[in-house]
Amino acid sequence: MNFEGRDVISIKDFSKEEILYILEVAQKMVPIAEGKEKSDLLSNYIMASLFFEPSTRTRLSFETAMKRLGGMVIGFSQPGTTSIQKGETLADTIRTAESYCDVIVMRHPNEGSARLAAEFASVPIINGGDGAGHHPTQCLLDLFTIKREKGSIEKNRIALVGDLKYGRTVHSLAYALALFGVDMMFVSPPELQMPKEVVEECREMGVDVTISNKLDNLDEIDVLYVTRIQKERFPDPEEYSRVAGSYRIDLKTLENAKEDLIVMHPLPRVDEISSEVDKTKHAAYFRQTFNGVPVRMALIALVLGEVK
Ligand code: NCD
Secondary structure (H helix, E strand, C coil), X not given: CCCCCCCECCHHHCCHHHHHHHHHHHHHHHHHHCCCCCCCCCCCCEEEEEECCCCCHHHHHHHHHHHHCCCEEEEECCHHHCHHHHCCCHHHHHHHHHCCXXXXXXXXXXXXXXXXXXXXXXXXXXXXXECCCCCHHHHHHHHHHHHHHHCCCCCCCEEEECCCCCCHHHHHHHXXXXXXXXCEEXXXXXXXXXXXXXXXXHXXXXXXXXXXXXXXXXXXXXXXXXXXXXXXHCCCHHHHHHHCCCCCECCCHHHHCCCCCEEECCCCCCCCECHHHHHCCCECHHHHHHHHHHHHHHHHHHHCCCCC
16 A cells, blocks of 8 residues: 555545555554654654635644644645735645645635645645535544444444535545445435435445434434534525524433444534533544544655655
8 A cells, every 4th residue: 555645635535445544554643642652753844734714623633743743834724814815826826835845735615626736736735625525534534533432434323414515524424434335324404415426426335325304213323423504605695594503412312312322523513512412421523523633643644655
């Protein structure tokens, strides 16, 4: 397996074996991610972190990942303070950044922007989310979380809940779970259903997909993956107000849940999960947030060729 120099644009760029290998490397990174062991593996490297869209976890965990491995970080999270404000194109911004660094992490509101950036860059591009398109590193940390929490990815029945139309994390995750042969339930308001292509692709890969607008049968579910309604991607604000608050997970919802059901969420949450759930054994979302660090450490080290 060779990751050196590779771009990370979509989870579809990776085979099941490659995904499992990334998770294996991530597992070894955990003590360094926790700050219990020191590392200078990437001490000669600079990562550019180019965020054209709001982010808390993705940007901070990438920067933490790089720094925990002894690397350095440059970049911006407010594109309004850069030459983009003067009309500079994405291509020129990327060509500039790459002359200052060894790897670029970017998030951008346009679908396809990471792929476009990769065409211009000779350093690896890691996609931190391109519009409603892909979010491969979130997908890897979601898989890592399921594996750590449940012991395996395969033996679970998983429900993806919320905004399945605009939520990029669920587009990547549905594909990856299908690759692992996991049956899924897609639960959303009718207006926010999983795109047809994603559903068809999962079915062609041989998994059983159930589509519903009601969250019932919680007693059959092992992993409940909740998402935020992606307000910023709605063309019509009225359409948003019709579906806002569609699903809310609280203690009552979880009454019939399996003892060991885990609730995941890529975060940020707005009101999809009541804060009273945080204290229950079901809540895995803050551990999921932490898992972004070892997974991103593994990815950066692999694409830089420092882990083989
Ligand atoms: C998600 C994203 O940006 O797609 N957040 C994240 O990366 N952890 C989910 C969201 O914004 O709802």
